[in-house]
Amino acid sequence: MEKDKIDKKEHILDVAEKVFADLGYDGASTRTISGEAGVNMAMLNYYFGSKEGLFLAVFERKINSFRTLLQNINSDGSMNAWDKLNKCIDNYVERIIANNCFQKLINREVSMNKRGDLTDKIIEILMVNVYEVKRIMEEGVNSGLFHTDADIALVIATLFGTKNYIVNMPQLSSLILGHDIRDEKFMENELKPRVKTYMKRLLKAYLVKEHDNSK
């Protein structure tokens, strides 16, 4: 049936996304993926042509869901730069820290030196998000809300880098935080609000010109 066919492909992509994220491109064998998905190994090649084709299918499926996230925030004229940045932080913590296995996948493949064609595609898509955040901060500087000598480029590195650190190194950040961050309950009730509060305070202390420094 047509619907089952689509569901099966989607299921394979779901599993492949997780296995690729856990084991990396080289570490994830086609047998592991097909086994985990409960399908015959040859199905991967039948549907996606090759292992690389499967990887690209996993990647491209995610593209659209990430693209519109920030653009909605940025086009809202009723908020100033700081409020927009706050909303960015909230959205990133909520959506990306929670569903992290794809982010790990991306970061790992980008950090490789020798996979050119694939890396370029990923970079291009990541830059869309980066550029939206950059626009917000430039707006903050131009409107006089943020310090003019603020290093916007490095603030971006901090914003995404802090998030990546927590997401990409869960064992390490679990030790630092004193809890297993893969515990759904802890992440939802404690980690998420904690990261939101922290990021806002950190960026506010550095970026915003006049703010209450007592608390």
Added chain:
Amino acid sequence: MEKDKIDKKEHILDVAEKVFADLGYDGASTRTISGEAGVNMAMLNYYFGSKEGLFLAVFERKINSFRTLLQNINSDGSMNAWDKLNKCIDNYVERIIANNCFQKLINREVSMNKRGDLTDKIIEILMVNVYEVKRIMEEGVNSGLFHTDADIALVIATLFGTKNYIVNMPQLSSLILGHDIRDEKFMENELKPRVKTYMKRLLKAYLVKEHDNSK
């Protein structure tokens, strides 16, 4: 001769470090490493027991040099917590941003979920360094220099995460910064001092209780 023997092992470690960094643990085959190093394949097992042993040898060689550095800073009684943190930042920027291929290697392997024994060892060694930084910041809080409600765990995530972001995603951070960060000259003359200044201002604004907020 004794000296040649040591030099050969060091040479293998040098080559292995680069190959691992470029291709990842799974991507780097023992044949590639031994071929690149100009030694027989069996020498890797002879010297290091296994591929994993070689990887750990590469890893520990790098991490030990930085551990002693951190401990020296930490045990220096003539500096307060903020000065120590400044020295940490300087050293991190100087030593880790410069020699970055190893950092990429580490982050890529740690972000994998399913390689228990190897990952655990890496985590264990990394935690030693993290703990030293944590000690410094706790000292800052206890001495009344830092805000008591500062989220130390997440500051660590920011410190290491910002650095990792720049190092691990050079294509992306190059676009953000407007220069190719792999350009040795730009990195030495502009990026390094810029990151140092930024990290100090960022952490000072967030951590230190009373500071000149005008500049």
Added chain:
DNA sequence: CAAAATTAATCAAACGATTGATTAAGTGTA
């Protein structure tokens, strides 16, 4: 000191296991 015995270092070859991919023989549906 010199011959013998021991150890360390190095090599080509091959090991069994696993990789991604393909084949040919089916299955069920329309």
Added chain:
DNA sequence: TACACTTAATCAATCGTTTGATTAATTTTG
């Protein structure tokens, strides 16, 4: 029948590792 789907079996290639033999260096022995 014709078609999309699914399977087990199999492919050559590559993986990390081990082997047995050979050479170089060191130590022991007479």
